[in-house]
Amino acid sequence: MKSFIFSAIAVSLLVITVSCSCTKAKQTAPFKPISEKPGAPPKTWKEHWFEHDKTVNLVYYDDNVAFYYDGGVDKSVVWPFKTMSNVWSYVKKNYGAFGDSSRLYVIFHQNSYGGGHPASYFDASHDYRNTLDAGLGNWTSPTGEQIGMPVHEIGHIVCGASNGVQGAPSDAIWGDSKFMEIFNYDVYMNIGMQEEAAKVYKQMEDKDPYEDYPGRRYPGVRWFINWFYPIYDKYGKGELLNKYFKVIAANYPKKGKVFTRDRDMNLGEFVHFWSGAAGVSLKDQAKFAFGEYWTPAVEAEFAQAQVDFPNVKY
Template identity: 55%
Template sequence: MKKTIAKTLIYTLIPCFIGGFVSKSTAQGNSQSTIPKSTMPPDSIWKEHWFEHQEELKLVGSNQHVAVFYDKNMSQKVKWPIAVMADCWSYVKRNYGDFGADPKLYVILHRSTGKDYAGGHPSPFFDASHDYRNVIDCGLTHWDSPTGEQIGMPVHEMGHIVTSASHGTKGSPSDVLWGDSKFMEIFNYDVLLNIGMTEEAQKVFTQMQTQYDDFPRSGTQWFKNWFFPIYSKYGEGKVLNNYFLLLAQNFPKRRDGRYSRNLNFGEFIHFWSGASGVNLQEVAEKAFGWPPEYDLQFKQAQKDFPRLPYKIGSATR
């Protein structure tokens, strides 16, 4: 995904770009990587060499979960990202599994002074462009505290690593349906809750009550009418992970683990039904509408992927 224009919402919908995912995960301990596990401390200096980024980055702190790098405009006095990003990435790995042999997330923060490096992008560990590391690269004018988009943007970018590199797979066949930000709304909410930032999580929840999108139909409320009902009723973080696990186990992939095609909407509903353990047709009808196309796709998906764990004949609201 290329760099997008900054969005106006507070922080779950943020500017990001994703340079052609060629990522691979070893989620849930299913290691398939030939890249050796990193046992050495990260270098103190890292020279950027991707997109327009050419900064010399300095390591400001590292631990078992993260290595945090700043550009020359960042104040070395800003220390909160070391612990907070570690908490976030630690939870992500507990819920979704490992992503590659190196347990660290490499966090790059820029202090943007204009259009330079503003916004964010991820790079999963199977991508050569970022030296085969799980990377999030974010730029804002201020990094004073873990609030608003200062916490929301980095977590959002972690979410792209999850959607594109979980359970030994490459690519995100759901992106064609939910776009850049829709899954990240519930992902951010869940991460913030699970690292104890309940006030920030509540901000996401409140914002989403009046968030509307024009896809797949005008007036769609993805968080309020789709993701949150599923999340709150069927396992919270567990149901989010179940979706990606079922895709990895059942959806067609190439030999290298890359998904061979995108989902259609009926398949999307089918796999979320499997993740939840119930038929979500009526939830989907409320959230997205139910044109004949969805009905046909949903019934075909049930035939094509018959092993998903829910009762096909019984829909739930």
């Protein structure tokens, strides 16, 4: 079982490239204290994961998010507060609860730690909080990488902690980032950022299908254009994405609350589970999308998956 905490390097694979200032951020006055209310998140949080060891400060919270900035983040940057609150609100609405806490804990760094990583409420490493931790050269506007990276990391929380089960067995098929392409697109479409969604679609049209990315499988497959978007558009959009994780949680081998198996998910099983989410066989779409990789052996895997997981109906 791979660790749910992903490398900070992986996050740049989905987001649209934008120019980022690498100059040192202008230092501003210390954080103003936030009034304490019952159930408020802690005012500071001492990082204790990977190379992170900073004490970050609570700068905003509501029912959906608790935001922490390190000392390098420009304090005039406030757009992430409501934007990420809207993102997490939609995620909870579409995918359900992630543990007992209703909040996502967001940590932003500037000109210190680069890239991003997620953690879920299953992870002791981040004090059992649903967390995204991200660093860039600046956070000036809700576009491109600055919105794409945080949303991408939330997608990993969805992949690895949905429906009360820990683990991401589908990563063996789609690698680090292929699901995040459709996940980000769907989030943008549902929080009033249709222009950003259109940018993602255009980027996917132009994307090199032979790009390298962590855990890459099936070079040459146009994941978004030939697999995810067609089934997303035809079989329920965000509801389809949610149903897939419900199908996995209900049927994939697990021990207690952890997905456990002695081998990886195979492509035939993957298409079987997505067919269960869609309610129809997606074999023809898979043959088109995966092309040369849909071999007689994979055809046999698909048939065997129907035997091994008979409760997945379509």
